Amino acid sequence: xxxxxxxxxxxxxxxxxxxxxxxxxxxxxxxxxxxxxxxxxxxxxxxxxxxxxxxxxxxxxxxxxxxxxxxxxxxxxxxxxxxxxxxxxxxxxxxxxxxxxxxxxxxxxxxxxxxxxxxxxxxxxxxxxxxxxxxxxxxxxxxxxxxxxxxxxxxxxxxxxxxxxxxxxxxxxxxxxxxxxxxxxxxxxxxxxxxxxxxxxxxxxxxxxxxxxxxxxxxxxxxxxxxxxxxxxxxxxxxxxxxxxxxxxxxxxxxxxxxxxxxxxxxxxxxxxxxxxxxxxxxxxxxxxxxxxxxxxxxxxxxxxxxxxxxxxxxxxxxxxxxxxxxxxxxxxxxxxxxxxxxxxxxxxxxxxxxxxxxxxxxxxxxxxxxxxxxxxxxxxxxxxxxxxxxxxxxxxxxxxxxxxxxxxxxxxxxxxxxxxxxxxxxxxxxxxxxxxxxxxxxxxxxxxxxxxxxxxxxxxxxxxxxx
Amino acid sequence: xxxxxxxxxxxxxxxxxxxxxxxxxxxxxxxxxxxxxxxxxxxxxxxxxxxxxxxxxxxxxxxxxxxxxxxxxxxxxxxxxxxxxxxxxxxxxxxxxxxxxxxxxxxxxxxxxxxxxxxxxxxxxxxxxxxxxxxxxxxxxxxxxxxxxxxxxxxxxxxxxxxxxxxxxxxxxxxxxxxxxxxxxxxxxxxxxxxxxxxxxxxxxxx
Numbered sequence: 001x002x003x004x005x006x007x008x009x010x011x012x013x014x015x016x017x018x019x020x021x022x023x024x025x026x027x028x029x030x031x032x033x034x035x036x037x038x039x040x041x042x043x044x045x046x047x048x049x050x051x052x053x054x055x056x057x058x059x060x061x062x063x064x065x066x067x068x069x070x071x072x073x074x075x076x077x078x079x080x081x082x083x084x085x086x087x088x089x090x091x092x093x094x095x096x097x098x099x100x101x102x103x104x105x106x107x108x109x110x111x112x113x114x115x116x117x118x119x120x121x122x123x124x125x126x127x128x129x130x131x132x133x134x135x136x137x138x139x140x141x142x143x144x145x146x147x148x149x150x151x152x153x154x155x156x157x158x159x160x161x162x163x164x165x166x167x168x169x170x171x172x173x174x175x176x177x178x179x180x181x182x183x184x185x186x187x188x189x190x191x192x193x194x195x196x197x198x199x200x201x202x203x204x205x206x207x208x209x210x211x212x213x214x215x216x217x218x219x220x221x222x223x224x225x226x227x228x229x230x231x232x233x234x235x236x237x238x239x240x241x242x243x244x245x246x247x248x249x250x251x252x253x254x255x256x257x258x259x260x261x262x263x264x265x266x267x268x269x270x271x272x273x274x275x276x277x278x279x280x281x282x283x284x285x286x287x288x289x290x291x292x293x294x295x296x297x298x299x300x301x302x303x304x305x306x307x308x309x310x311x312x313x314x315x316x317x318x319x320x321x322x323x324x325x326x327x328x329x330x331x332x333x334x335x336x337x338x339x340x341x342x343x344x345x346x347x348x349x350x351x352x353x354x355x356x357x358x359x360x361x362x363x364x365x366x367x368x369x370x371x372x373x374x375x376x377x378x379x380x381x382x383x384x385x386x387x388x389x390x391x392x393x394x395x396x397x398x399x400x401x402x403x404x405x406x407x408x409x410x411x412x413x414x415x416x417x418x419x420x421x422x423x424x425x426x427x428x429x430x431x432x433x434x435x436x437x438x439x440x441x442x443x444x445x446x447x448x449x450x451x452x453x454x455x456x457x458x459x460x461x462x463x464x465x466x467x468x
Numbered sequence: 469x470x471x472x473x474x475x476x477x478x479x480x481x482x483x484x485x486x487x488x489x490x491x492x493x494x495x496x497x498x499x500x501x502x503x504x505x506x507x508x509x510x511x512x513x514x515x516x517x518x519x520x521x522x523x524x525x526x527x528x529x530x531x532x533x534x535x536x537x538x539x540x541x542x543x544x545x546x547x548x549x550x551x552x553x554x555x556x557x558x559x560x561x562x563x564x565x566x567x568x569x570x571x572x573x574x575x576x577x578x579x580x581x582x583x584x585x586x587x588x589x590x591x592x593x594x595x596x597x598x599x600x601x602x603x604x605x606x607x608x609x610x611x612x613x614x615x616x617x618x619x620x621x622x623x624x625x626x627x628x629x630x631x632x633x634x635x636x637x638x639x640x641x642x643x644x645x646x647x648x649x650x651x652x653x654x655x656x657x658x659x660x661x662x663x664x665x666x667x668x669x670x671x672x673x674x675x
Contacts, residue, residue: 028658157658163634199547433493
């Protein structure tokens with residue numbers, strides 16, 4: 001019997017073109033995703049007189065710089081930013097790659113439309129010039145973010161040199177409680193292992209609480225693997241995965257589906273496969289979470305209080321924590337539910353899928369927002385589906401803005417910014433200082449928790465609103 | 469093919485930055501990313517920590533302390549360069565004048581990106597990173613030497629250590645070799661691999 005392999009081992013091996021004596025591996029890239037922030041990679045390609053090797057394996061959509069209040073490009077005031085969006089169309093015309101442009105109903109956040117179109121599939125090695133590429137691991141793909149130079153390398157050669165990362169299995173046992181979502185699970189995991197805890201690793205999420213997640217939930221979970229420092233995150237494909245994939249534009253059908261399915265079923269980690277690191281969490285103990293600081297590891301249950309730096313024995317750690325509290329304008333000992341919010345953002349590659357919008361709408365329905373809030377769906381197709389289900393009316397009736405698809409206020413590159421000193425309950429992935437705008441104070445939460453904050457005007461344990 | 473900037477050895481002023489989880493949003497805020505690399509990203513390095521909104525300097529930030537202004541080595545903490553994949557973070561550090569970043573761990577993508585620009589990221593055990601930071605803080609304008617060939621670092625107060633680095637990356641930095649040029653010499657192997665890959669996974673054809 002051959003050596004038991006992990007899901008990660010199997011995909012790595014299948015994409016290995018050659019291995020040098022010094023251990024460097026040349027990997028084939030099965031799918032390369034690009035966006036309007038990928039311009040530097042294409043510029044390098046052009047400057048060096050190289051051609052896109054595989055236009056048929058390259059897919060893109062504009063997301064970072066697109067306006068969300070209109071689809072009118074003229075609304076992007078700065079020519080340099082406008083060029084980022086138009087350059088993607090130009091690069092598509094020059095190279096023959098597939099791009100879902102701004103006025104295509106399939107446009108959206110690249111990490112939302114990859115799975116939505118069935119471009120993301122189990123067993124594939126995928127890369128994108130964006131750190132949240134780990135999202136695609138939810139379908140059992142090995143997907144990770146790369147920089148502009150590596151992007152140019154993939155465009156030119158459809159390959160990448162990598163050393164093999166170590167493996168980590170994060171097992172979440174038990175059953176999640178009511179209103180506890182994948183977002184709460186990943187925040188609990190990051191709080192446990194730290195923002196660098198997964199550094200140099202590929203994480204496989206496993207256990208009954210993970211198997212019980214919907215595909216949307218798994219996408220949220222894998223999306224934030226990078227916030228635990230991991231190279232990638234993945235979930236073994238199962239019936240949930242196959243049911244999600246069936247009938248999507250880029251997934252096979254007929255005999256090809258059966259062939260693909262047989263391969264997909266061979267992918268899960270073999271019994272007895274060994275991981276370099278193992279972490280276990282009790283899923284039934286997780287409650288709705290929020291972050292209080294400026295690193296995603298600063299996450300805690302909503303039932304708690306702002307921690308006290310004085311409790312930190314290490315002086316450098318104590319100083320770092322005090323800096324975070326100063327930036328966030330928080331006082332140690334304050335109950336989380338006593339913290340008021342100024343803005344609420346529901347969207348991003350972490351939490352902009354139909355299930356996220358339904359969860360937020362369930363909290364909002366029949367209520368009014370007491371602070372400014374907006375919902376930015378992850379794709380044009382999700383927007384259309386939400387409208388068909390009447391979710392847009394629920395948000396609009398509550399006084400919440402309903403926008404077009406894009407990355408929006410997660411990173412603010414399109415001008416959707418949080419003002420200095422303002423506090424934002426956000427379903428995005430990063431609470432870094434300045435992430436949503438200079439001086440902006442970001443608290444990461446699930447869509448249901450964000451909706452609850454929008455209604456109450458302060459952080460609230462969403463379980464209380466749902467019980468009522 | 470353009471040669472990359474080589475890295476062999478430097479001896480330069482080192483700047484201690486004791487903050488953990490220095491993310492790439494802090495190194496280079498997102499609002500600058502649409503600029504071309506040739507615009508020079510050094511002027512925006514750590515922008516929001518270095519400057520007030522009105523453009524005046526924040527004197528408390530370490531990069532603004534005159535002793536450290538000419539620093540070429542940055543001694544960080546854990547998880548330096550975490551977050552976004554933006555290579556602009558490396559461009560900003562390099563354009564400002566940094567050639568080495570030493571930390572107990574790095575964001576993986578930042579670490580990979582650094583090599584593409586001739587910025588050497590060095591991983592040392594947490595205790596050594598802290599000892600080096602403290603040695604620098606004790607001596608004004610303290611120099612640190614980093615030698616890639618021998619994989620050694622020496623610093624003030626008799627600090628001396630060896631570091632590990634992937635041999636292929638070391639070779640590329642020492643010789644200024646470019647990845648794309650190297651990979652294109654393997655085109656035959658890539659062609660063969662792709663043909664077999666597609667034969668084994670025929671369902672990957674686009675509709």
